[in-house]
Amino acid sequence: MTTSPKTWRIALAAGGTGGHVYPAMAVLQALLERKPPPEIYFLGRKSGLERRLVESLPVKYIGLSVAGIPRRLSLRWITSPLLALGAFLRSVWMFLGRRPQLVIGFGSYVAAPVVLAALCLGIPTIIHEQNAVPGIVNRVLAPFATRTLLSVEDTARLLPRANSRVVGIPLRREILHAPAEPHSLGLEPGRNTLLLFGGSQGARRLCQVAAEAMPRLESDLADWQTLFITGPNNYEEVCSKPLPPKVIVKDYVEAMGTAYTSASLVIARAGAVSLAEITAAGLPAILIPLPIATGGHQAKNAEILQRQGAAVVIEDARLTPDTLAEAVRALVRDPERRRSMAASSKALGRPGATQTFLKEIDSVCRPC
Secondary structure (H helix, E strand, O other): OOOOOOOOEEEEEOOOOHHHHHHHHHHHHHHHOOOOOOEEEEEEEOOOHHHHHHOOOOOEEEEEOOOOOOOOOOOHHHHHHHHHHHHHHHHHHHHHHOOOOEEEEOOHHHHHHHHHHHHHOOOOEEEEEOOOOOOHHHHHHOOOOOEEEEOOHHHHHHOOOOOEEEOOOOOOHHHHOOOOOHHHHOOOOOOOEEEEEOOOOOHHHHHHHHHHHHHHHOOOOOOOEEEEEOOOOOHHHHHOOOOOOOEEEEOOOOOHHHHHHHOOEEEEOOOHHHHHHHHHOOOOEEEOOOOOOHHHHHHHHHHHHHHOOOEEEOOHHHOOHHHHHHHHHHHHOOHHHHHHHHHHHHHHOOOOHHHHHHHHHHHHOOOO
16 A cells, blocks of 8 residues: 655645546545545535535545636626635635645636645646546646646647646546445346436436337347436436336436446446446446537547447437437347447546556655
């Protein structure tokens, strides 16, 4: 196990969607496993996913009042910059009082004021970009960061090359080392399984279309079972549909690692973390990129898998119960193609991304 000097102090900043938070959690887990662990500060929103995940850990959590700038004109165009200024000043004050050796930002409006504060104080910084198309925060910060870590090669041409490294997306250990226990999810061991989930954004339309497609696939999936993860907001609507008996509907699954180890084929949006998990598991996929994703990054994420033969992509504008059923039917009837896609998916996976990320931390971070 890697060791860390007792004097190391590291600040992590992440928040917003799971795409930013979960990679930060994977790095946080790995840092806490070091002997002795460094002193860690986590800066995130006052309430939200990141706070719920971090609260039980031996980490100092600093809640910031921040909000993203909406795309449409609203009062938040004034209040959001003011909140960001407050978060910047609080970060400066904190860093002056307890100066960290390194500040790591995982993109989004939450990380922006924190990383900017570190840059102003001359503290080494690492930023991590999860998507193939970098977000505006990382585009602005990349030229000044000590190190910019990328998830895919395609992003390198869009950001400064001198300080960039491709490391992949750090994944939590519960994803990488999940037990093969399909029965814990109500699944029958040994049976081919279609795994369907929508992610935290854009799930409603995908769930609606998929629920209507399921009856069309009943005969094709006669020897299969389906795990349909709807998200809490879509659960009742999906359950009200006339679904075949081998479709197991759940509003939320904590053990997503077990869901992946049980799956034979995946239907999902194209969020960066979801694709990192799918490829780490070496699964063939049908991807429907979220069309409103900033900068079209989900379409670009999906394109990488499609180009390598690991996924079939359906544009959201073309998504209907019939087009989805047709795509599923074609793969269910062609096990050789599924095997080829699975091999391509596995080749794209970076299950060692967390350890590679830690090596970058070691190369940048210096003890007092």
